[in-house]
Amino acid sequence: VDEKLYQRALARHAALTKPPGSLGALEPLGARLAAVLGTLKPRPEGRAVAVFAADHGVAAAGVSAYPQSVTAGMVRNFLAGGAAVNALAAAAGAKLLIVDVGVAADVDDHPALWSRKVARGTRNMLHGPAMTRAELFAACAAGVEAAEHLAARGAVLLAGGEMGIGNTTAAAALTAHLTGAPARAVTGRGSGLDDAGLARKVAVVEQVLERHGEQATEPLEALRRFGGLEIAALTGFYVGAAALRAPVVLDGFIATAAALVAAALAPAVRDYLFAAHRSQEPGHAVQLQHLGLTPLFDLGLRLGEGSGAVLAFGLLEGAAAVLRDMATFEEAGL
Amino acid sequence: VDEKLYQRALARHAALTKPPGSLGALEPLGARLAAVLGTLKPRPEGRAVAVFAADHGVAAAGVSAYPQSVTAGMVRNFLAGGAAVNALAAAAGAKLLIVDVGVAADVDDHPALWSRKVARGTRNMLHGPAMTRAELFAACAAGVEAAEHLAARGAVLLAGGEMGIGNTTAAAALTAHLTGAPARAVTGRGSGLDDAGLARKVAVVEQVLERHGEQATEPLEALRRFGGLEIAALTGFYVGAAALRAPVVLDGFIATAAALVAAALAPAVRDYLFAAHRSQEPGHAVQLQHLGLTPLFDLGLRLGEGSGAVLAFGLLEGAAAVLRDMATFEEAGL
Missing domain, CATH: 1.10.1610.10 (Nicotinate-nucleotide-dimethylbenzimidazole phosphoribosyltransferase (CobT), small domain)
Incomplete structure (x- = not known):
């Protein structure tokens, strides 16, 4: 800039x-x-939010309070207009794009759905890389394409969101790997784990990093091993937004994990990133500090979907x- | 409620x-x-902000970084559309009402100006009560009337703001008196005092409380002695909003001093008050804690004019x- x-x-x-x-x-x-x-x-008018959805092989390890089928269920809810991001995007006058980059179930066609399904979810990162290289690049490309699509239709202020059961586990592994923070410092309760569930999740993150952390010698390889298809798409989305010179608003822990990858790939991306809020997931503060970004508010949000980013649109417009x-x-x- | x-x-x-x-x-x-x-x-649609302006006799004690003439100058700036609250109200789609309740100078008629001038500023509270009882009640009434006026024209979500050189000194005296906090804990740099100016301001607040604090045995009497005409109007505005069952958003330190008086007069008013932000004035946190209100954000604002309250409108709409x-x-x- x-x-x-x-x-x-x-x-x-x-x-x-x-x-x-x-x-x-x-x-x-x-x-x-x-x-x-x-x-x-x-004049950051023309607001848009893209929500990327995908499933995670690591969900099989019991790291979420919800079953995998909820990912597809919530995508249908986005398309029907019943989710938080629908209400918040409408309130903020923001266009909403839903992108299926890797939901395990079939999702019916819908005018508001972009179907860019790269795979039916990732592989379980406990046993090896979550994605193939081809899957990784296809998911990143879907994110770049989404940013270009929205900008071409008049969006000036962008935000990215995500949906994917198990994705706080992927984000925790990525964050620990990229920031050097210990797994327990960046692993939280996600959608609502109890103490036993949290302990199991921390153990999974530790095990994953132990098993193939050393092989992830650069950011894209870390993304391929520990990430998710929606996290890869968000990474592409941030890189794409920066290339378009569009300000892009970060949401919570999973979105900011993608921002860590994007900023590690291309440090100039950071200039285009605007932190909205600090979420209740403990690793989010670690990520924001690593990026050198100060959030605008902390309302104890832990939903994702881009909800916190959309809430910040009004404050950004106020500043402008x-x-x-x-x-x-x-x-x-x- | x-x-x-x-x-x-x-x-x-x-x-x-x-x-x-x-x-x-x-x-x-x-x-x-x-x-x-x-x-x-x-559906808190129909947003409006009323900005009450008045001058302060205590300005003669050198408690502000700006001369008294800035109050009238800023009122003219509000009417010309050049101030922060103009930009923020327009960005938030909020109606803006400017009310002269006691500016020391003449202000020309303007369609956006409500002229309810009760006096040409208050008396210097170092020497006695800032207002007569008649002035106090007339200013409170102007605030109630403003709330009724805005509600009658469709406003559902209200905010109050203020302009008045010297008014952080009045707010500090009121806050110390009503919360029991020491003067130094609730007296800040206002529009930008240096260390010597701050020490002088703390001494003025201490002297005022010493001189006639004991005679202020109930909230309205404290408002009459230490307040300002715009603070009295804001007190009336909050009471009026609560009577109309309208949610009303607090701005910073001066606005919240008025809320302390309103809540002390009628505890039920508190239910209608929504804290927007925590300002940089140190006494604001003391006030919010006294009222039991949690702010939505802390962006280091210290401007007044209702600016922080208007910024919060989008978050309140998001919650709704x-x-x-x-x-x-x-x-x-x-």
Whole structure:
């Protein structure tokens, strides 16, 4: 992004009709939007969220409070308009795209569904890599394509979400591997595990890292071994958004695991990422710190689907609006 | 508010298509909106913010980084559309009402201005009560009237803001008196005092409380002695909103000082108050804790004008939207 424009935006903020700095974190946030969008008067209108869904072989290890069939059930719920992300996207005036990149069950065609099914779920990473190289690249490509599709239809502010039973386990393994944090520090209760379930999940993550962590010597290989098809798609989505120079809002723990991979692949991607919230999953704070991103709020969310990212759209628009629409002291004759 | 409806809303949340509790603070927030609006499907549309402006006699004690003339200047800026609250209200689709309850200078008529000037600023509270009883009641009445005016024109979700050079000093005195916190714990840098200015401001607050704190034996008398005309108007605004059963969003330190008075006068008002953010003024956290309210975000704001409250409108709508529009597992056939 344009560092000079960022500095000019901060300078403009200091001249606006308010005590300098009195809009707190909104000021650098607006300046970042200015730098990303290439204008001192950023207008991040045209909001869209893409939700990528896929299943996980590791679900067979009993790492989730819900059965695998819930992934397909929730995709049908997205298409019927009954999920949280439907309500929040409608409230925020955001377009919603549902992408099947790897749901284990068949999902009927629907105008709101993009069918890019790469496989019927991943392999169980306890026994080896979750994906083949071909699957990995196909899933990443679906994510890039989704970003391009949305941008071509007018989206300026993007967000990614996910659905996939078992995917906090994949995200935990990826996060531990990429940040160096211990498995127990980045493994949480996901959709609602009890103490015994959490202990089992931590053991699974430790076992996976032990078994083939050393072979994951670069980020894409870690993604292939420990990730999921939806996490790979999100990785592609973030890289694609950055290539399009579109600001893209992070959701929670799984989405941010994909951001870790994207930023490790191409550090410049980080400039296009905006943290929305800090989720209740303990590993999310570790990820955000690793990326050097500060969340806008912490409401104890742990749903995924892009829900927290969509909630942040209004705050990002607020940050853009003050920079864009306020008068300077000089303009106001004060 | 209707406690049974609150409990029914929480029960509905537990049945929606998501892990129970996974929307964190949005769940009780949506349930509170349901209880206030008297429906399981709350639709807090029709947003409005009233900004009350007035001057302060205590400004003569050098407690602000800006001269008194800035109050009138900023009112003119509100009317010209150049201030932060203009940009944020437009971004949030909120109607904006500017109310002059006591600006020291003349302000020209304008379609967006409500002229309810009670006095040309308050008296200096260092020497005695800031207001007469007549002034106090007239300012409170202007606030009640503003809430009724906005509600009659379709506003369902209200917020109050303020402008008044010197008003963090008034708010600090009120807050120390009403919460029992020491002056130094609730007195901050306002619009940008340096260390010497802050020390002077703390001394002024201590002196005022020493001089006539004991005579302020009930909340309205404290408001009359230490408050401002815009703080009195905000007090009336909150009481009026609660009487209309309208949810009303708090802004920062000065607005919340008025909420302390309103809640002390009529504890039921508290049920209608929604905390938006925690501001950078140190006394704001003390006030919110005293009221038992948890803010939605902390972005280091310290501007006032209702800016932080308006920023929260989207989060409140998000909380209402999930409760209102999501399907239950039963409805979704999951």
